[in-house]
Structures are given as structure tokens and as C-alpha cells.
Amino acid sequence: MKKTLTSSKSAAAIFAAALIVSCGSEKSSSGNDAAVQRQSEAVSTTAAPVAQTQTSQAQQPAAFSPYVDADGNISRPENFLNDPNWTHIGNWTIVNENGEGNGLHNVYTTYDAVKAYRASGVFPDGAVLVKEVLGANANNLTTGRVHWKGDNAVWFVMVKDAQGRFADNPLWGEGWGWALFQADNPAKQVATDYKADCLECHVPAKDTDWIYVQAYPVLSEK
Numbered sequence: 579m580k581k582t583l584t585s586s587k588s589a590a591a592i593f594a595a596a597l598i599v600s601c602g603s604e605k606s607s608s609g610n611d612a613a614v615q616r617q618s619e620a621v622s623t624t625a626a627p628v629a630q631t632q633t634s635q636a637q638q639p640a641a642f643s644p645y646v647d648a649d650g651n652i653s654r655p656e657n658f659l660n661d662p663n664w665t666h667i668g669n670w671t672i673v674n675e676n677g678e679g680n681g682l683h684n685v686y687t688t689y690d691a692v693k694a695y696r697a698s699g700v701f702p703d704g705a706v707l708v709k710e711v712l713g714a715n716a717n718n719l720t721t722g723r724v725h726w727k728g729d730n731a732v733w734f735v736m737v738k739d740a741q742g743r744f745a746d747n748p749l750w751g752e753g754w755g756w757a758l759f760q761a762d763n764p765a766k767q768v769a770t771d772y773k774a775d776c777l778e779c780h781v782p783a784k785d786t787d788w789i790y791v792q793a794y795p796v797l798s799e800k
């Protein structure tokens with residue numbers, strides 16, 4: 579196997595590797611009402627807009643998050659790297675058994691979520707976290723053995739739901755919506771059931787609302 583992951587088919591490999599690496603090392607790492615209202619407003623106009631509104635209802639954003647529609651479908655925040663309301667809160671480097679980097683994980687959220695967390699110690703309703711998983715390039719540079727950004731692989735997205743809005747949706751539970759997007763088709767959400775796809779690996783972080791907050795000291799810095 580090559581030491582660097584540069585092909586886009588590494589997306590699945592990285593997800594699979596993340597499953598093995600993270601679960602295996604877990605112990606040692608210690609460590610719509612608005613849509614309904616819009617629809618009823620439309621009823622008093624002509625027939626055509628009514629039909630249109632009904633068919634597009636599922637695409638209406640839920641009031642609490644621009645990334646969640648009225649049915650609880652989660653979309654990927656696309657422009658967070660260029661959006662001044664977003665900020666990087668931490669990163670992880672995953673190495674394989676040879677000590678070589680095989681994944682760089684960058685975690686982002688909004689400034690509003692950071693401010694609210696600093697004030698209350700919890701993620702506010704609607705808070706969205708994106709973990710961007712990148713393949714890693716590696717080489718010896720003048721600073722040592724260095725790993726840097728390879729191809730985009732996957733994005734893990736979590737949206738805080740403090741009200742249990744989507745009890746019947748298998749991507750929602752434990753106070754969060756859970757979603758996964760892959761680089762070969764970034765618009766398509768591919769997780770099917772958070773209990774099977776996500777939850778077990780987040781159990782070590784259960785006491786901190788399922789989030790590995792130790793890597794995000796910015797959340798507690800004043």
C-alpha cells in the first residue's frame with residue numbers, strides 16, 4: 579500500500595480505516611411549524627402555488643437550522659471554509675501502524691455555537707459540527723516527518739437538536755442529527771441509521787454530549 583492516500587477511492591478506505599483505528603484505540607485514547615404556516619398561507623392564493631408548496635415542503639428548512647429540512651434530512655454545509663461565521667475548532671491526525679499519517683481530521687463549527695458553548699457549557703440547539711476527513715500526504719521536511727492535506731475524503735456532520743424533533747427519523751437521536759457525505763458525491767447524505775453508523779464509536783464521549791471535546795479547547799477558553 580502506498581504511504582500517501584491521494585486517490586479519491588481512499589474515501590471509503592479512510593472511513594473503514596477510521597472505524598478500525600478509532601475503535602481499536604478507543605481505550606488508549608482515554609481518553610415545522612413554519613412550513614405548515616407557509617403552506618396554509620399559500621392555500622388562500624391560487625391552486626398552482628398550493629400544489630407547488632406541497633411538493634416542496636420537504637425541502638423547506640426546519641426553522642432551527644439551515645442544514646435541516648422539515649423531515650429531518652441533513653444537508654452538508656458547503657461553504658464553511660469561506661464563511662466568516664464559521665471557525666476551525668480543532669484537528670486530529672490519524673496514523674497507521676507504521677506511524678504514517680492516513681487521515682487528517684479538521685473540525686469546524688460556527689462562532690455562534692462557540693460563544694454559546696463558552697457561556698453555557700453545552701452545544702446550543704441548532705449547533706452544527708463538521709468533521710472534514712482528508713487523506714494525508716507525507717514527507718520529511720526541515721521540521722521532521724510532516725503530513726499535510728491530501729484529497730477530501732468524507733465529511734461527518736452533526737446538528738444539535740435539543741427538542742427531539744425527529745423521533746421517527748433514524749438519523750436523529752441522543753440530542754443530535756448524524757450525517758455522512760463522501761467526496762465522490764458530496765451532496766448525497768449516505769448514513770442510514772446513526773445507531774449503526776455512528777453511535778458506538780462516540781460512546782467514549784457520551785459524558786460530553788457525544789462530542790470529543792478534549793480536542794476543542796477553544797470551546798472553553800474565554
Ligand code: HEC
Pocket residue numbers: 596597598600601670672683685707708709734735736755756757758769772775776777779780783788789790791
Ligand atoms: C470508527 C469510530 C467512529 C465512527 C463510526 C463515527 N465516529 Fe465520529 N468520531 C469518532 C472519533 C474517535 C472522533 C474524534 C477523533 C477523530 O476524529 O478521529 C469523532 C469525531 C466526530 C466529529 C467531530 C466532533 C467530535 O465528536 O469530536 C463529528 C461531527 C463526528 N465524529 C460525527 C460522526 C457521525 C455523524 C458519524 C456517523 C455517520 C460518526 N461520527 C461515526 C469516531 C467515530
